[in-house]
Amino acid sequence: MQRKKLVIIGNGMVGHNFIETLVQTEAAGKFEIITFCEEPRLAYDRVHLTAYFETRNPDDLALTTGEFYRQHGVTVHVGDKAVEIDRGRKVVRSQKGIEVPYDILVLATGSFPFVPPIPGHDKENCFVYRTIEDLEAITRAAAESRIGAVVGGGLLGLEAAKALKDLGLETHVVEFAPRLMAVQLDEDGGAMLQRKIEDLGVGVHTNKNTQNIADGKFQRLKMEFADGETLETDMIVFSAGIRPRDELARQAGLEIGPRGGIVIDDHCRTSDPDIFAIGECALWNGQIFGLVAPGYQMARVAVEVLNGQDARFTGADMSTKLKLMGVEVGTIGDSHGRTQGAQSYVYKNEHDEIYKRLIVSEDGKHLHGAVLVGDSGAYDTLLQYYLNGIELPQPPDSLILPSVEGAGAGLGPDALPDTATICSCHNVTKGQIVQLIDNGVVALSDIKAETKASTGCGGCAALLKSVVDNELEKRGLEVKKDICEHFPYSRQELYHLIRVEQIRTFDELLEKHGRGLGCDICKPAVGSILASYWNDYVLSDKYFKLQDTNDFRLANLQKDGTYSVVPRVPGGEITPGQLIAIGEVAKKYHLYTKITGGQRIDLFGARLEQLPHIWKDLIDAGFESGHAYAKAVRTVKSCVGSTWCRYGVQDSVGMAIHLEHRYKGIRAPHKIKLAVSGCTRECAEAQCKDIGVIATEKGWNLYLCGNGGMKPRHADLFATDLDDETLIKYIDRFMAFYIRTADRLQRTATWLENLEGGLDYLREVIIDDKLGICDELEQQIRHLVETYECEWKKTLENEEILKKRFRFFVNSDKSDDNVIFIEERGQIRPATEEEKKQFKGIPIDLEEAS
Amino acid sequence: MTETTASRTETWVDVCGVDDLEPDAGVCALVAGRQIAIFHIPGLKAVFALGNYDPFSHANVLSRGLTGDIGGEPVVASPVYKQHFSLRTGRCMEDEHLSVPTYPVRIHDGRVLIQIPEQGEDA
Ligand code: SRM
Numbered sequence: 001m002q003r004k005k006l007v008i009i010g011n012g013m014v015g016h017n018f019i020e021t022l023v024q025t026e027a028a029g030k031f032e033i034i035t036f037c038e039e040p041r042l043a044y045d046r047v048h049l050t051a052y053f054e055t056r057n058p059d060d061l062a063l064t065t066g067e068f069y070r071q072h073g074v075t076v077h078v079g080d081k082a083v084e085i086d087r088g089r090k091v092v093r094s095q096k097g098i099e100v101p102y103d104i105l106v107l108a109t110g111s112f113p114f115v116p117p118i119p120g121h122d123k124e125n126c127f128v129y130r131t132i133e134d135l136e137a138i139t140r141a142a143a144e145s146r147i148g149a150v151v152g153g154g155l156l157g158l159e160a161a162k163a164l165k166d167l168g169l170e171t172h173v174v175e176f177a178p179r180l181m182a183v184q185l186d187e188d189g190g191a192m193l194q195r196k197i198e199d200l201g202v203g204v205h206t207n208k209n210t211q212n213i214a215d216g217k218f219q220r221l222k223m224e225f226a227d228g229e230t231l232e233t234d235m236i237v238f239s240a241g242i243r244p245r246d247e248l249a250r251q252a253g254l255e256i257g258p259r260g261g262i263v264i265d266d267h268c269r270t271s272d273p274d275i276f277a278i279g280e281c282a283l284w285n286g287q288i289f290g291l292v293a294p295g296y297q298m299a300r301v302a303v304e305v306l307n308g309q310d311a312r313f314t315g316a317d318m319s320t321k322l323k324l325m326g327v328e329v330g331t332i333g334d335s336h337g338r339t340q341g342a343q344s345y346v347y348k349n350e351h352d353e354i355y356k357r358l359i360v361s362e363d364g365k366h367l368h369g370a371v372l373v374g375d376s377g378a379y380d381t382l383l384q385y386y387l388n389g390i391e392l393p394q395p396p397d398s399l400i401l402p403s404v405e406g407a408g409a410g411l412g413p414d415a416l417p418d419t420a421t422i423c424s425c426h427n428v429t430k431g432q433i434v435q436l437i438d439n440g441v442v443a444l445s446d447i448k449a450e451t452k453a454s455t456g457c458g459g460c461a462a463l464l465k466s467v468v469d470n471e472l473e474k475r476g477l478e479v480k481k482d483i484c485e486h487f488p489y490s491r492q493e494l495y496h497l498i499r500v501e502q503i504r505t506f507d508e509l510l511e512k513h514g515r516g517l518g519c520d521i522c523k524p525a526v527g528s529i530l531a532s533y534w535n536d537y538v539l540s541d542k543y544f545k546l547q548d549t550n551d552f553r554l555a556n557l558q559k560d561g562t563y564s565v566v567p568r569v570p571g572g573e574i575t576p577g578q579l580i581a582i583g584e585v586a587k588k589y590h591l592y593t594k595i596t597g598g599q600r601i602d603l604f605g606a607r608l609e610q611l612p613h614i615w616k617d618l619i620d621a622g623f624e625s626g627h628a629y630a631k632a633v634r635t636v637k638s639c640v641g642s643t644w645c646r647y648g649v650q651d652s653v654g655m656a657i658h659l660e661h662r663y664k665g666i667r668a669p670h671k672i673k674l675a676v677s678g679c680t681r682e683c684a685e686a687q688c689k690d691i692g693v694i695a696t697e698k699g700w701n702l703y704l705c706g707n708g709g710m711k712p713r714h715a716d717l718f719a720t721d722l723d724d725e726t727l728i729k730y731i732d733r734f735m736a737f738y739i740r741t742a743d744r745l746q747r748t749a750t751w752l753e754n755l756e757g758g759l760d761y762l763r764e765v766i767i768d769d770k771l772g773i774c775d776e777l778e779q780q781i782r783h784l785v786e787t788y789e790c791e792w793k794k795t796l797e798n799e800e801i802l803k804k805r806f807r808f809f810v811n812s813d814k815s816d817d818n819v820i821f822i823e824e825r826g827q828i829r830p831a832t833e834e835e836k837k838q839f840k841g842i843p844i845d846l847e848e849a850s
Numbered sequence: 851m852t853e854t855t856a857s858r859t860e861t862w863v864d865v866c867g868v869d870d871l872e873p874d875a876g877v878c879a880l881v882a883g884r885q886i887a888i889f890h891i892p893g894l895k896a897v898f899a900l901g902n903y904d905p906f907s908h909a910n911v912l913s914r915g916l917t918g919d920i921g922g923e924p925v926v927a928s929p930v931y932k933q934h935f936s937l938r939t940g941r942c943m944e945d946e947h948l949s950v951p952t953y954p955v956r957i958h959d960g961r962v963l964i965q966i967p968e969q970g971e972d973a
């Protein structure tokens with residue numbers, strides 16, 4: 001049988017999702033699939049478009065690959081736009097002149113940014129914010145600008161403003177309406193948001209009707225407003241809403257809504273039954289949906305219809321939660337309280353700039369909508385009340401009042417009905433998850449793989465986990481703490497097994513207590529336990545195969561496969577001679593150098609085979625390994641302290657150096673960072689370290705379990721006015737206790753939060769020796785201190801290891817030819833994929849450098 | 851050194867000695883301009899060969915990944931972003947649409963031999 005031709009116009013998020021969904025169904029076999037992609041690249045993640053600025057590598061946003069399309073026999077015309085649909089002959093014609101006949105046509109043309117027809121809107125340095133090309137153009141212009149303005153204070157406008165701010169511009173938002181995010185927020189919510197955004201240094205101008213864009217006097221452009229005021233700026237980004245791209249459908253005579261949009265029925269069919277429309281170009285029930293999840297739902301409906309099922313699109317919820325310039329905002333349902341008889345509860349806290357409003361039904365039992373600004377913590381819970389019509393607790397405002405003991409608690413997963421949508425990107429309900437668990441699929445990863453839940457925007461991950469955990473608990477199944485499939489034990493249990501049975505190798509542990517070959521989770525974890533306990537050389541024959549790539553090569557792997565090198569600089573103190581020595585090594589091997597956040601110097605761009613040569617030079621100049629590659633004690637930061645500083649009360653540099661030498665290289669469940677400040681002004685930021693020490697008139701205050709990083713936590717004050725000896729005793733005990741009891745990759749901050757009894761218990765163990773183990777703990781650290789060796793020094797003494805493990809090819813002396821550097825600001829950096837194609841890079845003289 | 855056997859396309863290239871391999875870890879060989887990651891897994895009494903190029907990081911790193919198994923399937927984890935590739939099929943365990951090439955390996959007289967497809971033969 002001849003296959004029918006299925007043509008999809010538009011390879012955006014929804015067009016791609018349609019194809020991806022279709023090829024997994026039976027109907028795929030019936031169609032030859034052809035798609036037109038106007039943009040110069042295949043579908044990418046437009047939702048996270050702004051993330052482009054993070055790496056400026058379009059590949060990072062890609063949703064698919066040419067390979068995927070080839071594998072499924074899909075023909076894609078990239079960079080070619082469909083320009084005509086001839087419904088009589090049933091063919092589509094493209095800009096490049098290709099004609100493709102169709103049996104079924106799917107329009108997924110998305111929308112375009114609306115630019116108000118203000119005179120001057122088409123001047124140079126005026127942009128929109130929709131595609132990667134737009135962002136590339138904005139980046140280029142921003143490099144030559146000081147001030148940037150965004151027209152439109154909606155969701156996207158604020159996102160664009162954040163981007164301009166991050167590009168280093170003085171940023172202004174110009175909004176026609178009297179408040180920001182007028183569609184979603186009520187007046188008070190908009191005002192609170194405006195205050196918060198102004199606090200961040202962004203100018204907000206509401207009620208501004210731009211009438212003309214003229215040449216500026218001081219900046220490149222001048223915006224003239226109806227009220228006579230003006231604003232000078234170097235560039236303008238328009239973000240004044242979107243309009244469906246219905247031009248092709250119009251030309252083909254399909255039914256179009258009065259304000260644009262291709263009219264579709266519940267099956268996503270247009271007025272021509274052989275033509276479907278999905279995504280932002282489609283108008284359903286008088287509505288356009290400017291979000292990706294409803295588009296994906298339409299794609300699914302269309303696929304099911306093509307599979308002969310009676311699927312229907314039934315509308316979608318437009319509630320949103322987001323973080324705009326670090327400000328949390330959430331809106332649910334009828335946020336303006338327009339529903340008949342609706343009543344509001346409002347919580348407003350001007351001090352912390354928080355505003356929350358609930359809109360509930362007349363009888364107070366159901367939630368119609370909500371607005372959250374400054375704190376959207378209640379969003380997930382409220383959304384479930386709203387979507388599932390769950391009866392509200394009384395009084396309902398307990399849901400938005402600051403949590404007093406017990407109140408405002410989240411809605412437990414048990415309270416959700418089976419119909420509750422857990423993942424709206426992939427339309428997964430609680431019922432489906434419960435059913436999978438009933439069928440024996442109990443691992444979270446398997447549930448994700450089966451349902452795709454939480455693999456879209458990721459917003460539902462926490463909820464999904466709590467539903468799964470709750471169901472498992474209800475069935476009496478333990479929520480597994482096993483480290484991985486090879487050992488039915490937690491890290492702490494493995495630690496005990498190794499200690500009690502005096503196990504020295506991974507193979508022995510695997511044979512006695514595990515199964516299979518092991519994996520990249522249990523191997524490094526066991527390697528780390530063995531190192532914390534025995535402190536043997538990590539690259540010895542029995543251990544090297546457990547090491548993650550960084551520990552394996554004693555350097556940090558970079559994105560292009562080269563390494564970075566960090567020599568230890570104890571306490572951050574460094575002599576001019578040492579600085580020069582590092583500089584010379586960097587010059588000799590053409591390395592990129594940078595001061596790290598840990599008060600030392602990182603040398604990047606070292607090839608595997610250069611590492612021993614680099615380290616030989618560094619060690620000759622008196623340096624030691626900095627263990628930047630290991631889950632181990634990293635750095636001890638210091639401030640200059642009483643030696644120079646007029647406020648210092650103790651010698652913080654001296655103490656930092658002492659601590660760093662004592663604990664250097666000790667391997668632990670995760671990295672451990674320390675800092676010492678010379679007085680309460682705290683210039684070393686000791687309170688965000690695992691171990692923080694702050695000088696007092698009488699000695700030292702010890703702070704424990706702080707964390708910077710992803711989830712910052714201030715350290716807790718553990719003990720005050722300690723003398724040197726007691727300080728070190730407590731740190732010894734603390735460190736050994738943490739090493740023994742923490743989970744794999746658990747920093748001290750999360751460890752303490754999970755420690756039953758918390759800080760008080762920790763004090764009982766470490767200060768009062770409640771468990772009677774302090775001698776043992778101190779002895780363990782003493783052993784580690786006494787057996788310390790610089791790993792690089794030891795490695796350089798071992799010809800065999802150097803020959804085997806620091807050579808790129810086993811059978812050749814060549815180097816990796818995919819490592820290419822480009823010069824930027826006078827130093828090297830890895831070439832991007834694009835550049836690799838274009839340039840050959842700076843030739844590196846390997847003879848000289850190695 | 852090249853060994854040619856009966857069939858025309860079966861060209862086995864002598865790459866290195868068995869002693870040059872690292873038990874439960876990888877090494878990288880350069881064969882006819884290709885980077886090939888070779889893994890020796892003593893527990894399975896097997897040697898595997900995959901392309902060294904990691905499609906996720908776009909870097910030549912797979913030989914430097916940790917080996918192990920997932921549900922019994924022998925795998926290597928990319929050292930950059932940690933996706934797992936089957937040592938037998940080259941298939942990525944996290945994304946079934948992606949895979950890296952695999953190459954037949956043979957041990958003969960203490961030497962490791964690899965079969966490389968003729969230019970342009972592999973997709
Ligand atoms: C080089 C450096 C950035 C810089 O150029 O300044 C850096 C680089 C990396 N950091 Fe960092 N961090 C660096 C200071 C920090 C700091 C600041 C500090 O130490 O005062 C922090 C916050 C403080 C903290 O840890 O609490 C920091 C928090 C992180 C985190 C988040 C940890 C957390 O608990 O949330 C990670 C991710 C992880 O470890 O899992 C991370 C991971 C990394 C990795 C290892 C990412 C990776 O896997 O490649 C980077 C290694 C690059 C390399 O090759 O060296 N880095 N990183 C800094 C090295 C300091 C040093 O001399 O050793």
Ligand SMILES: Cc1cc2nc3c(=O)[nH]c(=O)nc-3n(C[C@H](O)[C@H](O)[C@H](O)COP(=O)(O)OP(=O)(O)OC[C@H]3O[C@@H](n4cnc5c(N)ncnc54)[C@H](O)[C@@H]3O)c2cc1C
Nearest residue numbers: 010012013014038046047081082109110279280290291292
């Ligand atoms: C900066 C930004 C942030 C966003 N944030 C969010 C968010 O947080 N959450 C959310 O849900 N949504 C968000 N969105 C909206 C989301 O990106 C869209 O809802 C989604 O991309 C719609 O998918 P689509 O396929 O309908 O349209 P698009 O992704 O725009 O794809 C349409 C494609 O069709 C092509 N095309 C059009 N006409 C033709 C033709 N004649 N021939 C060939 N090709 C054609 C276009 O070039 C385009 O590539 C955001 C959008 C932007 C711009």
Ligand code: SF4
Nearest residue numbers: 054596597602709710
């Ligand atoms: S150095 Fe740290 S913060 Fe910077 S990109 Fe790497 S991991 Fe992220």
Ligand code: FES
Nearest residue numbers: 423425456457458
């Ligand atoms: S809601 Fe987006 S991934 Fe689940």
